[in-house]
Amino acid sequence: MKAKRSNDIVYNIVRSRRATADVVIERDGRVLVRAPDSLSDERIEDLVEAKLSWIYKNLAEWRDLNATRVLREYRNGEGFLYLGRSYRLLLIGEQKEPLLLKNGRFCLQRDLVDEGAIEATKAAFRDYYIARGSERISQRVNYYAPKVGVSPRDINVRELGNRWASCSPNGNLAFHWKCMMAPQTIIDYIVVHELCHFHYLDHTDAFWNEVDKVIPNYRERKEWLRKNGAGLDV
Ligand SMILES: [Zn+2]
Numbered sequence: 001m002k003a004k005r006s007n008d009i010v011y012n013i014v015r016s017r018r019a020t021a022d023v024v025i026e027r028d029g030r031v032l033v034r035a036p037d038s039l040s041d042e043r044i045e046d047l048v049e050a051k052l053s054w055i056y057k058n059l060a061e062w063r064d065l066n067a068t069r070v071l072r073e074y075r076n077g078e079g080f081l082y083l084g085r086s087y088r089l090l091l092i093g094e095q096k097e098p099l100l101l102k103n104g105r106f107c108l109q110r111d112l113v114d115e116g117a118i119e120a121t122k123a124a125f126r127d128y129y130i131a132r133g134s135e136r137i138s139q140r141v142n143y144y145a146p147k148v149g150v151s152p153r154d155i156n157v158r159e160l161g162n163r164w165a166s167c168s169p170n171g172n173l174a175f176h177w178k179c180m181m182a183p184q185t186i187i188d189y190i191v192v193h194e195l196c197h198f199h200y201l202d203h204t205d206a207f208w209n210e211v212d213k214v215i216p217n218y219r220e221r222k223e224w225l226r227k228n229g230a231g232l233d234v
Pocket residue numbers: 193197202203
């Protein structure tokens with residue numbers, strides 16, 4: 001991958017064995033050109049020039065959607081989401097575990113914050129969501145898999161970058177730990193969406209038809225995720 005600049009747009013190029021080129025705005029707001037191996041840098045520059053107004057429009061939309069993005073301070077009283085509900089943070093002097101959800105509060109070891117260990121604090125949240133998610137999301141997968149008519153092998157909750165979930169050809173499922181910040185109904189949508197990819201890898205009408213069979217109001221949940229997904233962070 002390499003970065004190029006056209007007007008004031010900085011974009012990355014990823015080449016692969018695809019037939020045509022396109023431009024996408026990634027979830028983190030970066031502009032990505034996906035191009036065939038054979039396409040020259042000059043042709044790609046032409047493509048970006050031709051799509052400039054589209055890119056500006058979509059970047060503006062991305063900024064709107066990400067206005068809710070979280071800039072986090074780990075202070076007493078800060079709200080953190082768990083299954084769609086906000087729980088206030090309480091810094092605790094004496095606590096064995098880095099982070100606990102207890103009596104309606106996220107209880108965090110005060111030392112982590114005092115030492116300014118932002119990464120360690122983030123890791124405490126991430127580990128918490130991974131531990132809880134491994135149980136709950138597995139339950140939801142086991143509940144929905146027979147309804148979708150598939151049998152996944154392994155279920156993993158972890159860091160997944162820009163994706164909410166992924167499935168591998170050998171039947172392994174992975175979910176982003178941030179899913180655990182969303183309401184249960186949204187987690188269910190993400191689970192069913194991913195299970196339906198066992199039938200169809202792409203997002204064709206046939207694919208959405210499978211999702212619709214299990215979650216008839218999936219469009220609302222999909223839209224919720226599009227609008228609020230960026231706000232799910234620690
Ligand atoms: Zn999908």
